[in-house]
Structure formats: C-alpha cells, structure tokens
Amino acid sequence: MRVLLINPRFHLPIDTRTSPHLGLAYLAAVSEQRGDEVMVFDADVEEEPIGETIRRFNPDVVGITANTPQVKSAWRTAQAIKAVKDIPVILGGPHVSVLPAESTQRPEVDVVVRGEGETVWIKLCGIIEKTKAHKPNFTAKDLLDPQAALLDGLLGITYHTTDGKECHNPDHPTIADLDTLPFPAYHFFKMNSYTNLQPATDAVDGSKSFSVMTSRGCPYRCTFCSQSIMPVKWRARSPESVLAEWKHLVHNLGALEIGVLDDSANIQVDRLERMADLFIENKLNHVPWIFVNGIRANLATTELLSKLKTAGLKRVAFGVESGDPDVLLSIDKKIDHDTIRQAFKNAKKVGLETMGFFIIGLPGENEETMENTIKFACEVDPMIANFSMMTPYPGTKVWEIVKRQGHLLLNDWEDYVFFDGRARYELGDMTAELVERKWKEAYRRFYLRPHRIVQTLSRRDFWINWRRTFKVAFKTIFPAKEKTELRQSVETVAV
Numbered sequence: 001m002r003v004l005l006i007n008p009r010f011h012l013p014i015d016t017r018t019s020p021h022l023g024l025a026y027l028a029a030v031s032e033q034r035g036d037e038v039m040v041f042d043a044d045v046e047e048e049p050i051g052e053t054i055r056r057f058n059p060d061v062v063g064i065t066a067n068t069p070q071v072k073s074a075w076r077t078a079q080a081i082k083a084v085k086d087i088p089v090i091l092g093g094p095h096v097s098v099l100p101a102e103s104t105q106r107p108e109v110d111v112v113v114r115g116e117g118e119t120v121w122i123k124l125c126g127i128i129e130k131t132k133a134h135k136p137n138f139t140a141k142d143l144l145d146p147q148a149a150l151l152d153g154l155l156g157i158t159y160h161t162t163d164g165k166e167c168h169n170p171d172h173p174t175i176a177d178l179d180t181l182p183f184p185a186y187h188f189f190k191m192n193s194y195t196n197l198q199p200a201t202d203a204v205d206g207s208k209s210f211s212v213m214t215s216r217g218c219p220y221r222c223t224f225c226s227q228s229i230m231p232v233k234w235r236a237r238s239p240e241s242v243l244a245e246w247k248h249l250v251h252n253l254g255a256l257e258i259g260v261l262d263d264s265a266n267i268q269v270d271r272l273e274r275m276a277d278l279f280i281e282n283k284l285n286h287v288p289w290i291f292v293n294g295i296r297a298n299l300a301t302t303e304l305l306s307k308l309k310t311a312g313l314k315r316v317a318f319g320v321e322s323g324d325p326d327v328l329l330s331i332d333k334k335i336d337h338d339t340i341r342q343a344f345k346n347a348k349k350v351g352l353e354t355m356g357f358f359i360i361g362l363p364g365e366n367e368e369t370m371e372n373t374i375k376f377a378c379e380v381d382p383m384i385a386n387f388s389m390m391t392p393y394p395g396t397k398v399w400e401i402v403k404r405q406g407h408l409l410l411n412d413w414e415d416y417v418f419f420d421g422r423a424r425y426e427l428g429d430m431t432a433e434l435v436e437r438k439w440k441e442a443y444r445r446f447y448l449r450p451h452r453i454v455q456t457l458s459r460r461d462f463w464i465n466w467r468r469t470f471k472v473a474f475k476t477i478f479p480a481k482e483k484t485e486l487r488q489s490v491e492t493v494a495v
C-alpha cells in the first residue's frame with residue numbers, strides 16, 4: 001500500500017526550531033517494515049500544496065498527527081485531501097487521544113488512533129489493505145459501514161459509523177517490549193531542511209542532529225502535564241537496543257549531537273549507568289548529547305551524572321516548575337526544593353550545562369508565589385531557564401480545575417501554545433495582567449542580571465545565533481522601549 005504520513009503546518013508565535021517528528025518517524029518505520037511504500041509530508045518544511053502531493057503520490061491511506069495547537073490544521077489538511085480523493089484519513093497524537101470524538105464527528109476524519117500508535121496503525125493498515133483487495137472501488141466510507149463492521153475488534157480507535165454512531169473501542173495494550181520496534185525512519189524526511197532541536201553544539205544543522213527515546217511513559221502525574229499519549233506505566237528499552245540505535249545514528253547518519261526526549265529517563269539508575277558504560281566502551285562518547293526534558297532530580301546523584309558526562313552527556317534538564325513550596329506540593333511533582341537545589345549543584349559540580357523548566361500561573365498562584373519562582377530560578381541559576389505561561393491542556397488536572405473554578409481566556413485550539421505572552425485563564429485572585437507581567441519579569445530578571453549578560457555574550461553559540469535569539473526575545477518578553485535600547489546596544493557590540 002502507499003502510505004502518506006503528515007505533520008500539519010503550525011506556526012508558533014515565535015520562530016522555533018523544526019526537527020523531524022519522532023512519532024511519524026516511528027510510524028514510517030513500522031509501515032516500511034510491513035512492506036508499504038511510505039512518504040512523509042512535513043508541512044513545516046514542504047513547499048508543495050498537500051492536494052498536489054495527493055495527486056502525485058496517490059496514497060491508499062493517510063495518517064495525520066495532531067497536538068492541541070495543531071488539530072485545526074490537521075482538520076484543514078484532511079479537508080484538502082478529501083477534496084482530491086476519498087481515502088481513509090486517520091488522526092493520531094496527543095490532542096486527538098484525549099478528545100477523539102471531536103475529530104471523528106467531522107466528515108473529513110475517518111478514524112482516530114488513541115495513544116501509542118505503532119501497533120494499532122499497522123493493524124488498521126492491514127484491515128484497509130485486505131478490504132481493498134476484495135473491493136476494487138473501495139472508499140473511506142466502506143471502512144465505516146456498520147454492516148461490514150470492519151473496525152469492531154480493533155482496540156485503541158474511535159470512529160463514527162456512516163449511520164452516525166460513535167464507536168469508542170477499548171484501549172489497545174501498550175507495546176510490552178520497546179526493543180521490538182524498528183529505529184525511527186529518518187530517510188523519509190528531508191533532513192537538510194531542519195534545524196537542530198535544542199542546540200547542544202555550535203552550528204550543527206538538522207541533518208546531523210537527532211532525537212532518541214530510550215523509554216516511554218512516566219510514573220508521575222503532575223497536574224499540568226499532558227501525559228495522555230503514553231500510559232502511567234514506564235517502559236524502557238534495553239541499554240543494548242539504545243546502543244544499537246546510537247551506533248546507527250553516529251556511524252550511518254553522521255550524528256553530531258543527540259537529544260534524548262524521554263519524559264523520565266533516569267527512573268532506573270542502573271539502566272542509565274549501563275548505557276553510559278556501553279557508549280564509553282564503544283567509543284561513542286565523542287558525540288555530545290543532552291536531556292531535552294527534565295530528569296528526576298531525586299535520582300540525579302553526582303556518581304550518575306559524572307558517569308553520564310564521561311559518556312558524552314553535555315546538558316541536563318530539571319523540571320522545577322515552581323519556587324514556592326506550597327505550589328510545588330499542589331502540582332503532585334513529588335519533589336522538594338532541597339532535592340532540586342542538590343541536583344543542580346551535582347550537575348554543576350561534574351561540569352554539566354544545566355537547564356531548568358519553570359511555570360508561571362499555576363492554579364493557586366499569586367504575586368508572592370510567582371516571585372518565589374523567579375527568585376528560585378535565579379538561585380539555582382541554570383545555564384538556560386525556560387519559563388512557560390501555564391497553559392491548561394485538555395485531559396490534565398489543571399484543565400479540570402480551570403473549567404470548574406476559573407475563567408478560561410482561550411477559545412481556539414490554535415492559541416494553546418505557551419510562548420506568546422498572553423495568560424490563558426484567570427482563577428481567583430490570579431488575573432491575566434498579573435500572570436503576563438510576572439512571566440515577562442521572569443525572563444527579564446533572569447537573563448538581564450549583569451553576570452548573566454557577560455556569560456551569555458561570552459558563549460560562541462550566542463554569537464552564531466544572536467539574530468534569531470534576539471528576534472525571539474523581542475517578540476516575546478521585552479516592552480517596546482527596552483526592545484529599542486537593547487537592540488541598539490547589542491548591534492553596536494555585534495558590528
């Protein structure tokens with residue numbers, strides 16, 4: 001079968017980086033393994049209108065990924081496809097996994113695959129292929145025909161039959177052994193069109209920068225986190241499987257940096273230690289790698305971090321979220337500030353770069369708690385501090401709290417991003433004005449401290465990326481007057 005996988009276009013309010021979509025890379029790999037002819041259409045880097053691609057490639061089935069701000073673009077893409085050819089259009093990804101029926105009740109969407117996608121996708125493609133073989137004039141409608149009941153037994157999907165009945169089949173079990181998955185199929189992506197995901201090294205472009213997932217899921221349930229796609233059960237690949245992928249990336253694809261995307265990479269410390277040993281034994285530790293997401297601070301010992309550094313780790317991130325003890329307790333992060341302080345100290349002691357994630361505007365916040373977060377960020381002083389404006393994604397506890405007690409200021413999925421400087425809701429005394437002011441203040445106060453400015457200006461990658469960095473900063477955090485002054489002073493230094 002000809003299979004088309006799509007990442008629909010979505011522009012964040014700031015100029016972010018573009019990297020190949022790992023979920024689609026896995027789906028492309030399992031489709032290829034099944035014997036399908038695969039094409040990936042990443043609208044972020046494609047020039048051709050989707051209708052043209054459909055005419056040219058003539059797929060038998062289309063899969064579209066959708067997180068919350070992308071879902072409307074996914075629907076528009078599905079409409080454009082259906083206008084050319086009535087083929088099955090399948091949606092998957094974080095947003096539609098939580099609100100599947102919202103999509104399947106639309107005529108342009110046939111089926112939603114909920115959660116981890118590989119197994120269900122393959123089974124669904126098998127059903128479509130088999131039906132097509134017996135029915136030369138097959139259309140997407142045949143798949144949803146209640147008489148034919150083709151999808152009745154397929155777990156993990158939601159669809160509306162042609163007579164309008166919503167079918168929400170039970171969840172599909174997760175993949176028990178992640179080592180059985182093929183490596184992500186990057187050869188279907190236009191690798192030269194990407195930037196690196198989160199720069200670990202200077203001036204490396206997307207064709208040499210790769211993402212790896214060594215485990216899936218997270219045993220925690222922080223109230224703000226959209227953990228809908230992957231279940232509570234944490235599953236890890238064996239160190240040997242990760243090593244094999246690492247070798248493939250370095251030796252076959254020429255990787256110059258690697259980002260580990262796990263939600264909770266260090267749940268099993270001995271697994272990470274074994275991985276580190278293997279990287280060292282196999283002389284792969286010259287390639288720098290980073291933890292893109294936070295690792296658990298309570299398990300970040302000096303011994304572990306030091307071994308990981310020898311294995312090539314360059315940067316480690318910790319999800320701090322709040323500097324206020326009560327707010328930290330309320331979000332179920334199950335960590336305390338002393339543990340976080342110690343983790344940053346350990347990382348700095350062994351010479352790792354550090355990154356901290358902070359949130360402004362969690363439920364229960366007021367000026368004082370936000371102030372505590374800014375102060376704590378300055379105290380632990382990571383090399384990169386990322387302050388997110390709290391955005392309540394569907395399926396999270398915060399979403400429920402805001403719906404019940406607050407006043408949501410958003411009514412368009414395309415606004416569900418956290419970098420555009422606008423508050424997403426008001427709750428009790430927490431007004432939009434307060435959240436927006438403190439969010440901007442957080443960036444200004446953290447990055448405009450004198451020692452911080454000196455540190456930033458002395459980094460080579462800052463000078464390589466300074467135009468982009470300033471464009472982002474101007475667009476997001478600085479008021480007009482400061483923008484002009486800052487631009488003038490930096491441009492004077494830069495020329």
Ligand code: B12
Nearest residue numbers: 021022023063064065067068092093113116117226417418
């Ligand atoms: C890396 C990452 C990014 C990268 C994206 C890189 C890329 N091109 O993919 C960057 C930094 C750019 C990014 C940005 C954003 N991200 Co992000 N990101 C992640 C992260 C950490 C890993 C994604 C990943 O690779 N997962 C591993 C793969 C295997 O899983 P997957 O992509 O979900 O795909 C699987 C299933 O979902 C399913 N599936 C997915 N698509 C499809 C399609 C079909 C047809 C089928 C059948 C199945 C299927 O099958 C796949 C294989 O099992 C996730 C957290 C997480 N654990 O997933 C957050 C996450 C996806 N991001 C999230 C958010 C909120 C964002 C932003 C909106 C944040 C912002 N800035 O405002 C933006 C949106 C950007 C955009 N343009 O749309 C949320 C999404 C919540 C939601 N309801 O939408 C997540 C879940 C984090 C969280 N826990 O809250 N992100």
Ligand code: SF4
Nearest residue numbers: 218220221222225263
């Ligand atoms: S924020 Fe991190 S620790 Fe908390 S639920 Fe999400 S992935 Fe797990």
